[in-house]
Amino acid sequence: MIEIKNVYKSFDDKEILSDISAVMETGMTNLIIGTSGSGKTVLQKCMVGLFEVDKGDIIFDGKNLTNMAQEDRKELRQQIGMLFQGSALFDSMTVEQNIKFPLDMFTKWNHQKKIERVNDVLERVELTGTNKKHPAELSGGMKKRVGIARAIVLHPKYLFCDEPNSGLDPQTSMVIDKLIHEITKEYNITTVINTHDMNSVMEIGENILYLYGGKKEWEGSSKDIIFNKNQQLNQFIFASEFLRDAKDMRMLEEKGIVDNDRNMEKIMREGGANLLMNDDDKSE
Ligand SMILES: Nc1ncnc2c1ncn2[C@@H]1O[C@H](COP(=O)(O)OP(=O)(O)O)[C@@H](O)[C@H]1O
Numbered sequence: 001m002i003e004i005k006n007v008y009k010s011f012d013d014k015e016i017l018s019d020i021s022a023v024m025e026t027g028m029t030n031l032i033i034g035t036s037g038s039g040k041t042v043l044q045k046c047m048v049g050l051f052e053v054d055k056g057d058i059i060f061d062g063k064n065l066t067n068m069a070q071e072d073r074k075e076l077r078q079q080i081g082m083l084f085q086g087s088a089l090f091d092s093m094t095v096e097q098n099i100k101f102p103l104d105m106f107t108k109w110n111h112q113k114k115i116e117r118v119n120d121v122l123e124r125v126e127l128t129g130t131n132k133k134h135p136a137e138l139s140g141g142m143k144k145r146v147g148i149a150r151a152i153v154l155h156p157k158y159l160f161c162d163e164p165n166s167g168l169d170p171q172t173s174m175v176i177d178k179l180i181h182e183i184t185k186e187y188n189i190t191t192v193i194n195t196h197d198m199n200s201v202m203e204i205g206e207n208i209l210y211l212y213g214g215k216k217e218w219e220g221s222s223k224d225i226i227f228n229k230n231q232q233l234n235q236f237i238f239a240s241e242f243l244r245d246a247k248d249m250r251m252l253e254e255k256g257i258v259d260n261d262r263n264m265e266k267i268m269r270e271g272g273a274n275l276l277m278n279d280d281d282k283s284e
């Protein structure tokens, strides 16, 4: 579990994060969402100590990163796996060398043991046998998987992923999301994912934090998001008319107004949004 307590961060005189508090749960995919420039990356960088917060605390299972001695920070860093935006693989190294890199940095294992571990994680991301390939020979999805393999090679307790789906098609994105979700469950990792991908929100949004204007505007799960009444969040999530219609239909279904296809068709024709609005007005 990672606790974020009243975190503030500014660059020059520009406040980027203002009084952010949240909890990232263990064994869950915790999502940080928001439009581009809303501070997702800055928040993640504050959480892993790449940026110092101006005020507030970041607490990893009871240990406060903010006032931690350098030695303890180093130890904590080893428990953190990171999947960087765009995978950030070393182009001149093979897949095996890329994944082995953290083991070379942080362990005194012999070569054989390192290779065994590399092969274990390669198998986990379903890339067995690609050891000698270079990143340039891999598809976008495969590169992400190598990035994931490298992020988990040291058995991290915490996994940070910044826009893991950037540059991927929707289907491959889903595969990567599911893989991150499975790994989170399998190893009981506290996973933090920055995203603006709505498919991810719906598929793996167990605990969602929505940033807007430097503040935490909303938090909840993918189930709560459908029924949320936050105007900013709805504009962000249901950006297209199609999605807004889908949301309205889903709410009508939940209220028992839509009970068969014919009804659905009728409501569609008459405008689900209007009906929903009237219904809400009555109840308030
Ligand atoms: N190192 C930095 N120095 C100054 N401003 C920064 C720095 N990093 C990010 N910012 C600013 O912080 C804001 C939030 O950026 P970022 O966290 O990257 O947004 P997101 O990841 O949500 O797209 C932006 O206005 C950006 O220009």
Ligand SMILES: [Mg+2]
Binding pocket: 040, 041, 042, 162, 163, 194
């Ligand atoms: Mg970002």
